[in-house]
Amino acid sequence: MIPLILAVAVTLAPSVPSVPSVPPVPPPRSGQWRWPLSPVPAVIRTFDPPSTPWGAGHRGVDLAAAPGRPVYAAGTGRVSFAGHVAGYGVVAITHGRVRTTYLPVEPSVRVGRPVAAGTRIGTVQDRPGHCGLRHCLHWGLRHGLLYLDPLSLLRFQVRLLPIWPPSSPSPYLH
Structure with missing residues (x-):
């Protein structure tokens, strides 16, 4: 019997709800995904x-x-998108196959402008209502018509990977 050792690999691939026909949110490219507010806000x-x-x-x-x-x-x-809908400022950014949205925001960017993370x-606009009497930023994430959890962009995913002894070739290399 060949001993099997497990290793932990940390990837930057976000965890996304399992939906067979929808690909996962793309991993960050040159700039990582980040919080839309700084310092990190309370959810x-x-x-x-x-x-x-x-x-x-x-x-x-x-x-x-x-x-x-x-x-x-x-x-x-x-x-x-950068404009107003029913008095609320909205900014939408397309990141390949997904789109993030931010509201209520007084936009300082124009449609078509490339942005880095x-x-x-x-x-943030002075528009209470969505969060009751508190002020907040609503941050959304969509893939087509499917809404996803934007916090999934910020999570690290841990995967267990098998490691074979040098004398035993990996079945995945063939």
């Missing part, structure tokens, strides 16, 4: 996906944020 409300596309749920996370606080791009991408994209 007021977590992601709670709806059971149906039209059902109730919370399609993002709410982060504690004072009005006027700078908001930063969570990853490298291109601004796909950490680029200032605006400031």
Whole structure:
């Protein structure tokens, strides 16, 4: 019997809910995914996906944020929307096959502008309502029509990988 030793490998691939037809969120490229606020904010409300596309749920996370606080791009991408919807400022950034959204934000970027992770994209508007009487930044993540947890962009994933003795070739190398 050949002994099997397990090793731990830490990858930057985010953990994403398992959905067969949807590829995982892409790993960070030249700039890592980061929080859209600095310092790291308190999470007021977590992601709670709806059971149906039209059902109730919370399609993002709410982060504690004072009005006027700078908001930063969570990853490298291109601004796909920067404007106002029903009085709320909104910025959307496309990162390959996924899109992050930020609101209420007074945009300081224009549509089409490339941004790196950490680029200032605006400031938190003085618009309480979404978080009750508190001010917050709603941060969303979508892949097509599927909403994902934006906090998954920031998590490290640990995987156990087998290691074979030198005299025993790996079955995965053939």
